[in-house]
Amino acid sequence: MSLSAFHRLGMLVMLLLSVGLLAWQTWGMDRVLYIDARSGYPISVVSDGDGQKDPTGYSRASYHPDGHRMRMNCTLTTRYDWPYCELDVTLAKAPDGIDLADYDRVEIKLDYQGPGRRQVRFVARNFDPAYSKVETPETWKNNLVSFTPKAGGEEVSIPFDLFSVAEWWLDDHHIPLLQSAVDLHRVPMISLTTAGFKEPGEHQISIDYIAFHGKWISREKLATLLVLCWILLSAIALIQDQARLNQSLSESRQREHALRDLADTLHLEKIQISEQAQRDPLTGIRNRAGVLEELLRASEHARHSGKPLAMVFVDIDHFKEVNDTHGHEVGDMVLKQFAQLLGTQIRSGDYLVRWGGEELVLFFPNAALDTATSRAERMRQSVTEVIWPAGMRITASFGVTVMGMDEQISQFIRRADDALYEAKRTGRNRVVSKAPGDSMSVGRTPKTTDGEDQET
C-alpha cells in the first residue's frame, strides 16, 4: 500500500471515528452512579440533638430502610438555633472519596411528608487536603443545592452548575478565594438535610434513589482527545511527506550527479576523440587537420600585423631505402625519433606538423626568412649528428620560405614545397630558401628507381 493511500485510509478512519465518538457522546456514553438503600453504601442519620450533653428538647432523627427506600424520620424542635435532621451516605472513606466531577447532574426521587415548606438541601462534601481533616467531616467542603421536592415523590434533576458552596462554611473555615469554588473531585459523603427552615413537627423524608448522571467522557475531554489525534495524524502525514520528499530529492540529486558524470565523461571523450583526430598516432605530433585552424589564424595575424610567418618543409632523404633495408617497423622508429628531434628544437608558438608520409612541416611565427633558414640549417645539422635505429645515418632536406604580403596561403605552401623540391633536386641534405617573388621550379623531377638524385 502506497503512503498516500495509507494516509487517506488513516484520515477516513479518523473521520469516521470522530463522527462516531461525537454522536455516541451526545446520545449515549451514559454513566450512572445509582444509590438507594440496597446499594451497600453506609447510611446514617444525624440531628442537632446529637452530641448534646442533654438531648432533651433537641431535634431527633432516625433511619428506617424500607425496601430500596432510605427513610428518615425527624422530630424537629426549635431549641437549637439552626435545627436540622440529616441523612448521610458514605460513598468512600476520606481522604479518597469518589470523583463526582465526571458527572454533570444528580437525580433525586424522594417524598417529603411534614409541616411547613418542606425544603431539603442536598450536600456533596468534598475532601481537600489543603483545609480538610479526615476525622472532621465539618471541614469537608459543603457543595450544596436547596430545593423543594415535587409533591407525589416525583424525581428532581439538578445540574451541577446549580451547586454552590455555603457562605457560612467558607467563613467558618477561612477558605481563601481561590479555593472557594465548587469542587466535586473527592467526595467521601453526600447528605440530604432538612436544614434551612425551622418548622417544628414530625417530618419524614423517603428517598427512592439518588442517581448521579454523566458521560464516560465529557464533551471537552473528547474534543481535546480528538484534536490531539488529528494533530498527531497530521504530524505523521507531514513527517512522512517530508521524508518522501527528501528521498525523491536525494534520488534526483543522485540522478543529476550521474548525468553530470556522464556528461563530463562524454565531454572528455569528445575532447580525446577530437585530439586524436588532430594528432598523428605514430609520432604524436599534430597532423594537417590539427594545425589548419592555427595556420589560418597565424597567416591572418601575419597579414594584419605585417610580421613575418615562416614555413619549413622537411623530408627525410631516401626514406624508402630505410624501409626497404630495415623494415617498416624500423622506418616507423626513425620517423618517431625524427619528429622528436625536431620537436626539441622548436619554440613556444612554433608548430610541428606531420604533413603526410615522411614529410614534416614547421611554422615559425614572427621569424624572417634568414632566421628560419638558419634554424632549419641547425636542424639539418642535428639530423646528421644523431645515430638512428639500427646504427643508421640519415639526412634530411629542408625547404624554407616566408609568407608574402597579400599572398594566398596555398601559394605560400607551394613555395615552401618548391624549395624542398629544389633541395632534393640539388643534392639533398641541404636547406633551400625561397623568398616571395622568387621563381618557382618547373615541377618535381621524378626520382630514379634506384633512388639516385637527379640534377636538373
Ligand SMILES: Nc1nc2c(ncn2[C@@H]2O[C@H](COP(=O)(O)OP(=O)(O)OP(=O)(O)O)[C@@H](O)[C@H]2O)c(=O)[nH]1
Ligand atoms: N615506415 C614508414 N614508412 C612510411 C610512412 N609513410 C610513408 N612511408 C614511406 O616513405 C617512403 C617515401 O618514399 P619516397 O617518396 O619515394 O621518397 P624517399 O625514398 O624518401 O626519397 P626522397 O624523398 O626523394 O629522398 C615510402 O617508401 C613510403 O612507404 C610511415 O608512416 N612509416
